[in-house]
Amino acid sequence: xxxxxxxxxxxxxxxxxxxxxxxxxxxxxxxxxxxxxxxxxxxxxxxxxxxxxxxxxxxxxxxxxxxxxxxxxxxxxxxxxxxxxxxxxxxxxxxxxxxxxxxxxxxxxxxxxxxxxxxxxxxxxxxxxxxxxxxxxxxxxxxxxxxxxxxxxxxxxxxxxxxxxxxxxxxxxxxxxxxxxxxxxxxxxxxxxxxxxxxxxxxxxxxxxxxxxxxxxxxxxxxxxxxxxxxxxxxxxxxxxxxxxxxxxxxxxxxxxxxxxxxxxxxxxxxxxxxxxxxxxxxxxxxxxxxxxxxxxxxxxxxxxxxxxxxxxxxxxxxxxxxxxxxxxxxxxxxxxxxxxxxxxxxxxxxxxxxxxxxxxxxxxxxxxxxxxxxxxxxxxxxxxxxxxxxxxxxxxxxxxxxxxxxxxxxxxxxxxxxxxxxxxxxxxxxxx
Numbered sequence: 001x002x003x004x005x006x007x008x009x010x011x012x013x014x015x016x017x018x019x020x021x022x023x024x025x026x027x028x029x030x031x032x033x034x035x036x037x038x039x040x041x042x043x044x045x046x047x048x049x050x051x052x053x054x055x056x057x058x059x060x061x062x063x064x065x066x067x068x069x070x071x072x073x074x075x076x077x078x079x080x081x082x083x084x085x086x087x088x089x090x091x092x093x094x095x096x097x098x099x100x101x102x103x104x105x106x107x108x109x110x111x112x113x114x115x116x117x118x119x120x121x122x123x124x125x126x127x128x129x130x131x132x133x134x135x136x137x138x139x140x141x142x143x144x145x146x147x148x149x150x151x152x153x154x155x156x157x158x159x160x161x162x163x164x165x166x167x168x169x170x171x172x173x174x175x176x177x178x179x180x181x182x183x184x185x186x187x188x189x190x191x192x193x194x195x196x197x198x199x200x201x202x203x204x205x206x207x208x209x210x211x212x213x214x215x216x217x218x219x220x221x222x223x224x225x226x227x228x229x230x231x232x233x234x235x236x237x238x239x240x241x242x243x244x245x246x247x248x249x250x251x252x253x254x255x256x257x258x259x260x261x262x263x264x265x266x267x268x269x270x271x272x273x274x275x276x277x278x279x280x281x282x283x284x285x286x287x288x289x290x291x292x293x294x295x296x297x298x299x300x301x302x303x304x305x306x307x308x309x310x311x312x313x314x315x316x317x318x319x320x321x322x323x324x325x326x327x328x329x330x331x332x333x334x335x336x337x338x339x340x341x342x343x344x345x346x347x348x349x350x351x352x353x354x355x356x357x358x359x360x361x362x363x364x365x366x367x368x369x370x371x372x373x374x375x376x377x378x379x380x381x382x383x384x385x386x387x388x389x390x391x392x393x394x395x396x397x398x399x400x401x402x403x404x405x406x407x408x409x410x411x412x413x414x415x416x417x418x419x420x421x422x423x424x425x426x427x428x429x430x431x432x433x
Contacts, residue, residue: 021077036133127154195415209266273308296325355389362394
């Protein structure tokens with residue numbers, strides 16, 4: 001089975017023409033011992049040209065591109081597929097390894113400026129995916145599918161680039177597609193699980209609460225880490241219902257713990273910035289807390305630094321939640337989009353220092369001085385500090401000496417299943433006492 005169905009931009013007429021040209025080129029290459037470059041050329045963000053100057057000019061540009069590709073160099077076949085994608089077949093000698101020269105000629109032909117009304121120039125960029133006959137495939141189906149896989153990689157990396165087919169990329173893509181197609185069934189069949197890692201107060205060594213961590217045992221892939229499937233869920237919008245399920249389960253678990261008399265415990269839930277853009281998010285959080293009869297201050301939402309958290313929608317949701325008493329933490333500080341500006345404008349209570357810094361504070365290192373200074377500065381700003389990834393007694397003692405408020409890590413307790421919490425709670429309550 002071919003993968004034409006995956007290429008939404010290809011019409012029936014374009015498919016037939018492309019197959020005919022490619023089959024003829026393969027037959028000729030087989031007889032002559034030549035190589036073929038099979039390139040799928042897609043114009044980046046072509047819709048912007050249609051929006052700015054109209055579809056008539058856009059059609060004119062496509063016709064000009066097809067003409068350039070046909071006349072700029074010797075090609076075995078040029079097909080304009082429906083939309084803004086072209087198939088280009090170039091024949092090279094078997095000994096010629098300078099594939100880039102031929103593909104660069106294709107890219108240059110597409111990206112030369114176009115002249116519109118009143119002499120205005122328009123510039124296009126192109127993403128190109130390339131497979132090579134015979135090493136990447138010996139049939140039209142195989143070559144087209146592998147060119148498409150390479151084109152997908154070019155688009156995934158921002159566009160305006162050339163990618164040659166690579167089997168490893170295809171394996172990664174197939175894994176991503178399998179994960180994406182499995183996310184919705186996993187949510188509705190309740191295949192996700194939560195584990196809980198304890199967080200301790202450094203002032204008295206007593207248990208503060210737990211951070212909720214999502215886990216997924218995929219029936220085919222085995223354990224899939226959150227840092228792999230969460231970005232996919234963010235991309236396809238499933239992060240919103242997944243996040244709602246996590247919050248409900250966490251609140252249910254905390255409610256059970258508090259029913260045992262552990263009324264001071266809190267629970268932390270990781271938050272995607274995409275959830276903050278949902279206009280109903282703040283209402284959902286507050287309604288869920290109310291449903292389980294929990295004080296708002298017992299719930300802590302942890303978010304990583306990301307440009308979206310500074311958007312008006314996100315700030316509005318966070319401010320509403322903080323005003324209601326929900327605690328907000330900035331997670332993984334020191335990585336990604338770290339900025340002290342965020343500490344001034346975000347309505348947060350706590351900052352969590354990333355484990356990459358904590359892991360070296362027991363050594364004579366730059367991280368040791370950075371963490372000590374950071375704790376002092378953050379406390380002066382009126383914020384609390386949690387150290388993540390504490391694994392050694394020396395780290396624990398230094399953090400307590402520097403006035404860090406909370407700590408979590410394997411020294412203090414590994415993530416545990418929900419069923420294990422109650423049985424171990426009396427023990428871990430005094431593990432540092």
